[in-house]
Amino acid sequence: MSSNTVISAQDLSLTFQTGDGPVHALKDVSLDVGKGDFVSFIGPSGCGKTTFLRCMADLEHPTGGSITVNGVSAEEARRNRAYGYVFQAAGLYPWRTIGGNIRLPLEIMGYDKAEQARRVSEVLELVDLAGFEKKFPWQLSGGMQQRASIARALAFDADILLMDEPFGALDEIVRDHLNEQLLQLWDRTDKTICFVTHSIPEAVYLSTRIVVMSPRPGRITDVIESPLPKERPLDIRETPEFLEIAHRVRDGLRAGHGDEV
Amino acid sequence: MRNLLPVLTIVTAILVIWYAAAVALNAQWVRDQATRAGHELSLPALVEATWSQDKPKLPAPHQVAVEIWQTTGAMVLAGRGFSKRSLFYHSWITFSSTALGFLLGTALGVALAIGIVYNRTMDMSVMPWVIASQTIPILAIAPMIIVVLNAVGISGLLPKAMISMYLSFFPVVVGMVKGLRSPATMQLDQMRTWNASPAQTFWKLRLPSSMPYLFTSLKIGMAASVVGAIVGELPTGAVAGLGARLLAGSYYGQTIQIWSALIMAATLAAVLVGLIGLVQRMTLRRMGMA
Numbered sequence: 001m002s003s004n005t006v007i008s009a010q011d012l013s014l015t016f017q018t019g020d021g022p023v024h025a026l027k028d029v030s031l032d033v034g035k036g037d038f039v040s041f042i043g044p045s046g047c048g049k050t051t052f053l054r055c056m057a058d059l060e061h062p063t064g065g066s067i068t069v070n071g072v073s074a075e076e077a078r079r080n081r082a083y084g085y086v087f088q089a090a091g092l093y094p095w096r097t098i099g100g101n102i103r104l105p106l107e108i109m110g111y112d113k114a115e116q117a118r119r120v121s122e123v124l125e126l127v128d129l130a131g132f133e134k135k136f137p138w139q140l141s142g143g144m145q146q147r148a149s150i151a152r153a154l155a156f157d158a159d160i161l162l163m164d165e166p167f168g169a170l171d172e173i174v175r176d177h178l179n180e181q182l183l184q185l186w187d188r189t190d191k192t193i194c195f196v197t198h199s200i201p202e203a204v205y206l207s208t209r210i211v212v213m214s215p216r217p218g219r220i221t222d223v224i225e226s227p228l229p230k231e232r233p234l235d236i237r238e239t240p241e242f243l244e245i246a247h248r249v250r251d252g253l254r255a256g257h258g259d260e261v
Numbered sequence: 262m263r264n265l266l267p268v269l270t271i272v273t274a275i276l277v278i279w280y281a282a283a284v285a286l287n288a289q290w291v292r293d294q295a296t297r298a299g300h301e302l303s304l305p306a307l308v309e310a311t312w313s314q315d316k317p318k319l320p321a322p323h324q325v326a327v328e329i330w331q332t333t334g335a336m337v338l339a340g341r342g343f344s345k346r347s348l349f350y351h352s353w354i355t356f357s358s359t360a361l362g363f364l365l366g367t368a369l370g371v372a373l374a375i376g377i378v379y380n381r382t383m384d385m386s387v388m389p390w391v392i393a394s395q396t397i398p399i400l401a402i403a404p405m406i407i408v409v410l411n412a413v414g415i416s417g418l419l420p421k422a423m424i425s426m427y428l429s430f431f432p433v434v435v436g437m438v439k440g441l442r443s444p445a446t447m448q449l450d451q452m453r454t455w456n457a458s459p460a461q462t463f464w465k466l467r468l469p470s471s472m473p474y475l476f477t478s479l480k481i482g483m484a485a486s487v488v489g490a491i492v493g494e495l496p497t498g499a500v501a502g503l504g505a506r507l508l509a510g511s512y513y514g515q516t517i518q519i520w521s522a523l524i525m526a527a528t529l530a531a532v533l534v535g536l537i538g539l540v541q542r543m544t545l546r547r548m549g550m551a
Contacts, residue, residue, distance in 0.1 A: 057454055058453075059450050059453060059454070078453070078454065078456055079456050081455065081456055083454070084454075085450075085451070085454040087447050087450070087451065088447075089447060091445070091447050091448055091451060093448075093466070093469070094548075094549060094550055095469050095472075095548035095549050095550050096549075097549070104455075104465065105455045107465070108452075108455050108456075108457045108461050108465070109455065109456075136549040138549075156455075
């Protein structure tokens with residue numbers, strides 16, 4: 001564990017007790033995420049990628065091993081509001097405007113009115129939604145709503161951004177656009193991002209590291225360091241380097257599945 | 262205006278059925294009278310007679326309308342709009358216990374719902390009692406409530422309001438429990454990621470989410486409150502209120518008075534429920550939910 005490690009998991013396990021017996025959602029997962037990393041978690045459903053993210057966020061409690069976030073326990077990190085979490089659905093409150101939704105965590109955290117207003121307009125600018133502050137969520141498209149939910153996660157300026165398939169419900173074109181914007185945002189803000197996805201191109205395009213996971217029990221089968229430059233236009237996805245990483249990810253996914261396919 | 266035709270059609274149908282029923286129910290008495298007096302009745306004379314009795318089994322709509330006008334509008338014109346013979350006066354008496362009972366019932370209902378949602382023990386223990394409370398016929402316990410409260414020195418408005426409360430808290434509990442539990446797991450997780458306090462989660466998420474449920478419950482609760490207030494007036498031997506008018510009417514066979522009191526009560530309930538609908542529309546529009 002080096003000095004710039006932000007998230008560190010050691011032999012992390014989580015077993016759910018169900019009527020059909022125990023389910024090993026995570027088994028002996030160890031991973032260090034460094035400051036400023038963009039780490040993608042990819043794998044078939046049931047591989048524990050979302051559970052792993054929820055453990056970082058203290059939304060699930062591991063049954064074995066340890067996890068630290070910013071050097072403290074996940075629970076303490078949550079109490080310190082160390083991360084912003086973006087869910088698969090935008091989950092904006094229909095009775096609040098876009099601005100009101102972004103203000104929500106700021107109100108909860110006790111920022112004063114002037115500071116709230118300043119941060120709301122700042123993050124709206126950041127996700128390219130300036131001018132939509134007074135609109136209600138239903139007046140926005142699905143992609144814009146998801147951008148607003150990212151803005152909400154950014155509003156209190158946590159160093160870590162945890163994203164659980166944030167673009168999973170959006171169509172390909174919107175998704176490409178948001179991926180591009182997310183990379184620019186990461187470049188500008190220098191945040192550490194953990195990103196759960198089940199799309200290989202998305203994982204390869206976005207990440208500095210790709211964590212390949214496999215199910216039953218949920219575990220890490222491969223960690224791939226991306227050699228791609230930080231500057232990534234969309235057409236980087238046709239270069240041989242890109243295709244080579246994508247190929248390795250696919251191999252990793254297949255190996256994890258080997259006994260069943 | 263688009264709704265006018267269907268509404269008028271239904272109203273006309275009701276009036277036709279009502280007039281026909283008045284003829285059928287009141288004809289026997291008219292025939293007996295005619296036989297005793299020893300003269301024949303033509304059909305038009307029979308029909309005319311069934312619609313103009315003093316104490317008919319079923320008064321005709323225009324008789325009820327005349328009675329209502331004489332005890333409301335005509336008295337207002339005569340400057341006695343609030344005399345003890347005016348239906349406005351009696352409606353006001355019933356309204357005051359309805360309103361107090363409704364407020365108490367809503368407060369009790371919301372409080373119980375919060376307890377049930379936030380406290381596991383209450384969740385397991387209170388709900389069966391809430392449901393059991395509504396299986397007891399209100400007519401059976403209304404006199405007991407009045408008597409018991411009277412014995413401890415409480416009389417007047419409050420005992421009647423208690424009966425309204427008893428009927429109106431139930432829909433509020435059921436609706437608010439559902440409403441306060443309506444936020445998705447994801448929304449509650451989200452609050453957790455922001456380390457929101459339970460109070461913040463309640464005020465910013467659970468309570469606003471429950472608003473559509475609350476208003477639906479309030480409408481049912483308000484209608485139940487009117488029924489409760491009228492029932493509360495029956496066993497007290499009350500001299501005022503729409504319930505007292507109903508009771509007095511039935512003592513003296515004044516069917517026209519009974520029907521006019523009934524229609525006044527229905528109008529009162531409709532106006533009150535309509536008012537809640539109005540508040541609902543304004544609130545939900547301000548919340549961007551309608």
